[in-house]
Amino acid sequence: MYRVNRILRGAFFGVVVGDALGGPVESMTAEEIKGKYGVFKEITGGGRQGLEPGEWTDDTRMTLDVARGILANPAYPLEEIGHNFLRWYQSGPRDIGTTTRESIGNYMKTGNWREASRKTAQTLNKMDSNGGLMRTLPVSLGYWQDMQKIAKWAAEICLMTHYSYDSATCCIFYNLLVRLAGNGGDKRQMVSRALELTDGYCSEMSILPSKFFWHIIRSVQKGARPVAPRGNSLDTLAASVQAFLNNQNFEDTLVDVVSRGEDTDTAGCITGGLAGTYYGFEAIPQRWLKAIRDSEDIEDICRLFEAYWRHKGLSA
Template identity: 40%
Template sequence: MDYARLLDRIKGGLYGVAIGDALGGTTEFMTANEIKRQFGSLTEIVGGGVWRLAPGEVTDDTMMTLCVAEGILANPESPMAAIGDRFLAWYASNPKDIGIIIRHVLGSYDGDWFEAAFLADMELGRSAGNGSLMRCLPVGLAYARLEDIERVSVMQSRMTHYDERCDQTCVAYNRIVFRLLHGEDLRQAIRAEIAGTEFESALVAEPRCEPSGFIVHSWKWALHHAYNADSFEDVVQRAANHGGDSDTIGAIAGGLAGVFYGFSRLPQRYCEAILVRDHLDDVAERLSALRNSWL
């Protein structure tokens, strides 16, 4: 893949996360019926919702994705400390939206990320949320070797989520990204990585679970939307109009679809609405240069 195409795919992935986040942020915690009554069908980035977002404002999904990307760019060989520094700086900015597990970890971190994640799991009684999946895309974009992608996917997940299901899902996600960056079709890439798992049924029929923040539920719905949609626009609109944890499911599915379609094929009205687009542009350029340097 030439550099211009690589940049287009990487930029598309980052914008895909942000668009799914900004569109879905309006309907987070709503039911599909509530969304239908209020919007008919939500197709535009209008803000509002439980977080009172400005149109085009993003939430923790995009901002933590940028933290992971910036940390990798700062120290590609060993990015954990750099990623962690950016997590803490973002947390100190008092963000509107932050998940329970991540809030607990960032609020109690005392020098050891894995220990903080373990203690959060023990004290909360769970850590299988979707917060490490929503931010893991930069790993698949930055590294050229699968062994590095898998290693860093697990590492960034374990910094906040002490649950093997989160590890495994982040790895599967970025293995799909790896295939997409090597020219595979979106459905083909998803099928190849999901075959034989409990998630395979979600490719054919709607998942029989709520679109919740539980990693298993979120991944099923994100896969369903990404696999069955006819366009990028369809992917993120499906997520937004199902409600539940719609910003995160939209970000997860939107990231995959964005890598596949590339920035040049995304709806420009969506791209132009995103308030952090200058940051996304800068990170996309630098991630592309890093990825290209490994080749």
């Protein structure tokens, strides 16, 4: 069970550490971060949201909502996840993305998540923001034994609020990559294999991403210039994968992606989840772990997933 614990805790604590590291510098440019901090590598608090040191954002909150929904009903998690989203929304969160807010509001009028997200797409005329991607990691952990289910539920959960094939494809690719990362090995081979699998599953599900999706991921593989994680799924995913490929430990990977500026909490969140799965819980710096507020919520979800994996007979 050591490996199971290492992966699960690495993944979930990777998410929250990345979120808490990136939150205070959200919306700053790389130049502004460097000018203020030099090398930004400590969990400081502050920033646009006025965060306490170690406080996490809506990225982690919604990740936990997805995780609990999958555990409550793995055969069809959308209803439970939706209930969790509604409870969070009605609690008056400090920060909530425009697309997510619109889609939840539309769901409260229609009672149908897909109809709600389609209506949001018509209203906003732009649905490729990274709000679906930021919360998606639990899909890989919930359906670890079945790549096809990983792809299916990654897309379905994204499309609840973000009706965009590019966003759905980013979620599919990310979760497949996290799953492969759990086995260790050569990172570039993982990215190539995740691309192959994503292509196949997207074809099966008639999800047709734009050519830009393939271009941006392949350009990352070939060592393109650093991508800044702006608020859309494609740039955020590209920056995350780029940092994962170009660094050799958890801390350097997170420092790299957060130092690029822009949507740093989401970039930190998804990169932390990926790197935490690959390097394991023990690779996360202790000073970052000690800084996390409300860490018992993360411990609880790790324990629940460990019990779920035991029930499934999983040994990673």
